[in-house]
Amino acid sequence: MYRFPILFLIISACTALLFTSCAVQTVKGYDAVPTAIQQYHATYFSDPETDYVYKAHISVYGKDFGGIFIVKKINDTTHRIAFTTEFGNKLFDFEITDDSFKVNFILEEFDRKIVVNTLKKDFMLLLKMNHEVMAQYENSKTTVYKSKDEKRYNYLFTDKATGSLKKLVNATKSKEKTVITYTPESEKLADSIIIDHKNIKLRIALEYINN
Structure with a gap:
């Protein structure tokens, strides 16, 4: 007699748990x-x-590379990124805008489709200047801006006191995919940057060299 209402409640509870x-x-x-x-x-x-x-x-993917990472803003829309060994041998060289990615050079060890596509997404995310805000969250110390990024979302964590960007999380509707963590030197300069992935074995750590 009560089989169907009970079954309905079980299904509803499981569905709620799944979405949660x-x-x-x-x-x-x-x-x-x-x-x-x-x-x-x-x-x-x-x-x-x-x-x-x-x-x-x-x-x-189990291989480690160390060297010098250089970013230069060429004009209002374009950045150039180069990664070299400490002896000056080039590992990769890219030109990036908000909607384009050009490979000028890439070492064979990096020249795999999955790696190139991931680096493309990482660096376009790192260098993206303008984010349309669709939602906002906060606590006592941090303001978070949510922005649409194609089929994903970017969450930008900023320090209330200084306005500096502390973290950027790129996520789907249900899962975080990439996290960029910044240690701000100032509002315009990050002393260190870490790009970490939740689902693949790729991590980039950067420490600013004060010239």
Whole structure:
């Protein structure tokens, strides 16, 4: 007599549990608030007069590479990235805009489709200047801006006191995919940057070299 209502309750409970377990946890513990801005402007790598030079360590599918990582803003829309050994041998050289990616050179060890596509996404994300804000969250110390990024979302964690970007999380509706963590030197310069992936074996660590 009560079989179908009980079965319905079990199915409903399981469905709720499934969606709860799949929900992205990126802004858990933060309060949703009205959006204060329409667009967030990331200011790292924004000065065309500066050569951003970092000591770099890249781990990719069990192989480790160390060297010098250089970012240069060429014009209003384009950045150039080069990664070399400490002796000056080039490992890769890319030109990047918000919607284009050009390979000028890449070492054979990096020249695998999955690696190139991942580096493309990482560096386009790292150098993206403008993020259209669709939602905002906060706690006492941090403001988080949510932005649409094709089929994914970017969550930008900023320090309330300084305005500096501390973290960027690229996620689907249910899972975090890539996390970029910044240690700000100032609003316009990150002293260190770590790009970490949740689902593949690729990690990039950068430490700023003060010239």
